[in-house]
Structures are given as C-alpha cells and as structure tokens.
Amino acid sequence: xxxxxxxxxxxxxxxxxxxxxxxxxxxxxxxxxxxxxxxxxxxxxxxxxxxxxxxxxxxxxxxxxxxxxxxxxxxxxxxxxxxxxxxxxxxxxxxxxxxxxxxxxxxxxxxxxxxxxxxxxxxxxxxxxxxxxxxxxxxxxxxxxxxxxxxxxxxxxxxxxxxxxxxxxxxxxxxxxxxxxxxxxxxxxxxxxxxxxxxxxxxxxxxxxxxxxxxxxxxxxxxxxxxxxxxxxxxxxxxxxxxxxxxxxxxxxxxxxxxxxxxxxxxxxxxxxxxxx
Numbered sequence: 001x002x003x004x005x006x007x008x009x010x011x012x013x014x015x016x017x018x019x020x021x022x023x024x025x026x027x028x029x030x031x032x033x034x035x036x037x038x039x040x041x042x043x044x045x046x047x048x049x050x051x052x053x054x055x056x057x058x059x060x061x062x063x064x065x066x067x068x069x070x071x072x073x074x075x076x077x078x079x080x081x082x083x084x085x086x087x088x089x090x091x092x093x094x095x096x097x098x099x100x101x102x103x104x105x106x107x108x109x110x111x112x113x114x115x116x117x118x119x120x121x122x123x124x125x126x127x128x129x130x131x132x133x134x135x136x137x138x139x140x141x142x143x144x145x146x147x148x149x150x151x152x153x154x155x156x157x158x159x160x161x162x163x164x165x166x167x168x169x170x171x172x173x174x175x176x177x178x179x180x181x182x183x184x185x186x187x188x189x190x191x192x193x194x195x196x197x198x199x200x201x202x203x204x205x206x207x208x209x210x211x212x213x214x215x216x217x218x219x220x221x222x223x224x225x226x227x228x229x230x231x232x233x234x235x236x237x238x239x240x241x242x243x244x245x246x247x248x249x250x251x252x253x254x255x256x257x258x259x260x261x262x263x264x265x266x267x268x269x270x271x272x273x274x275x276x277x
Contacts, residue, residue, distance in 0.1 A: 005032075010070045012040040015270045018066050020126065022058070024216055024241065029054045032176070039077075040068075047074065071237040091125060091135045100156060103189070111137075111162050114187050115153050116180075128214050128240040131265040131272035132156055135238045136212070137169060138263075139274075141165045144209040148232065149223075150241070154181030154195065156212050161190045165210075168193045170203060200226045209235045218244040221253055228257040231277045236262075240272035247271060 007046035008031075012019040019041050023034050030049045030134025036041040045054075055070075090100035090107065102114055129152075136156060150155040153253035160168045170181050170193055178197035185193040196202055200223040211227050213220060220239060231237055237259060239250060246264065253260055254275045262274035 005044045005075050006047050006050050006098070006260040007070050007075045008043045008045070008070050009037075010043060010068060012213045013067050014065075015039060017127075018068070022068065025058050028216070029058070045073070047065070048059050052063070063191045067122075071152050088125075093130060094137065096137055097133055097159065099133075111154055111159060113158050113162070115155050115158075115184055116187065127267040127270040128272060129155065130269070131267055132212060132214050132238060133159060134265055135263075135272055135274055136160060136163065139163075139210060139236055141210060145169075145207070147203075147206070147208040147211045147227075148214040148229070149173070149200070150219075151181050151195070152214070154175050154184045154193070156214070157181065157193050157195075158185060158188045158190055160212070161192050162188075166192060169206070169208075170195045171248070173196055173197070173199045198227065199223075203227070206230050207232055208235065209236070212238045214240045217246045217250065218249065224253050224257060225235070228254075228259065231276055235277040237275040237277065238272065239275070240270070242271065243267070243269045244271055247273070 010022060012022060019036065023041055025163060026043050031043045031045045033044045088101050090098055090104045092098050092107065092109060096109055097111040097113065098109045099113045099115055100107055102116055106112055136159050141160055144165050144166045146160040147163045147170060148160065148170040151157055151172045154170050157170040172178050172181065175197060178195055181195045183196065203226050208230055209232050211231055213227060220241065227237060236272045250273065255261065259275040259277055262276045265272045
C-alpha cells in the first residue's frame, strides 16, 4: 500500500539563506524530501508521522525582517528519484571535484564522485557541502583516519577516501542517510568506509586525525566536546551547517576546548570553519 504524504508549501521572505535553514530544521523532525521554489520550498512528510507540534519552535531565524508562512495538502506517494533526476545537474568544485548522478557522463576532474541522493542531504549543491568539499581538498588526508558526522549521502566520506584516507567512519542518525551512504560508498568503489546509524554517543573510545561535521548549530555546540575528545593532537576539525552570525558562539566553544581557529569559507551567508588541535 502506498504511503500518503502531506505537502507543505512554505513561503520564505527573503528566501536566501532562510529557506535552506528551514529545510535543515524540517529534515530533523521527519520531513523526507524537499523541492526548491523561487519564493520558498515544498516539503513532504508521511501523513502517519505528522503531528501539529512538529513545527513548534521552527523557522524562527535569529535575524530580523524574515517572514515565513505555509499551507498544506494531502498528496499520493511521490517518486522522489524521478523528481530529483529532473533537476539534478552535476557540479564541479574548484575545477578538481565533480559530483554527479549515475546518468551523467564521467567528470573530467581529479575526483569524480557519483551520488544518488534519494532523500538524503548532500549532493554538493548546498553551500555547506560545497565548502566542506573545498576544505577537504585543502587538507592532507593521505593515510589519515577520518570521521564524517551527519554524513547524509556520504559524499564527504567518499571524497576523503579518494584523497587517500586509510579509514573513514560515516555516521548519520537518519535511516535513509545510513542506507544511502552505504549504497553510494559501494557505487564509488570505496573499500575503507564504515557507515553507522546513530549519533555522537557512538564516538567515545574512537580516535581520528580529521573530523568533518556538517550539522546544525545546536547539535554542533552540544557534541563538540565529544568530537574534540576523539581528535588526535595535530588533528583537523571541519565544521559547517550554520551561518555567519553563528560564528562567535561556535568559535568560543571550540577555543574553550583547546582548538585553534584555522580558516573560514563563506558562501551566501553560510560558513564552513577549520579548527586545529
């Protein structure tokens, strides 16, 4: 029996970057797929999983003059793969890394990554993923042990292996992301990626040379002590999933844990930070 979905049409003004912030928040409370529109986005959730409290406290950006409204309707099950195939174009990051779908021709770059995102976050199109790819390509990963927290499609874990990491752990709390990362790792012939379903509670006792965390601000702030406890001396911590106004609190937390600020990338108000242990 096909699942019944609710479609929410959110109007966001100004759209950038707040539609993306809203999308990230909705993904954490059970919304499965999204489609961008010129003035906002469409978001889908299974009817059986919906309750009125899910939107409580959401879409309240900490910047003035932002308005968000929504309408909803019931829809039949959507073929998500068919939908993203209509709009998923390959991307090239800094002329060195191609992220594409299986139906695109092979990329003529140093790194060629094939991703079938299904319902997972992380095709490289979003600013945070794009910047994390840039950070990774600027980091020596040869022979390193790497952690990708909130791995989504697994695109960053895959890139880490292609750059020479000897072992990569990819972790996501979402079942779709876990399964998608397993599939994409195999699709890219990666043999050194282990994928886990879970959160930071899996980390105690593990050690890494490089930790990637592309997650929202509140989860980062809560989990940073665990990340730092797993980061080897001389290691690198790459953080994204937040925007310019969040930098002071992220930086203060990292420096209180003994990390040194290394570098900032910015794209459409989203940022990605590098810290050194």
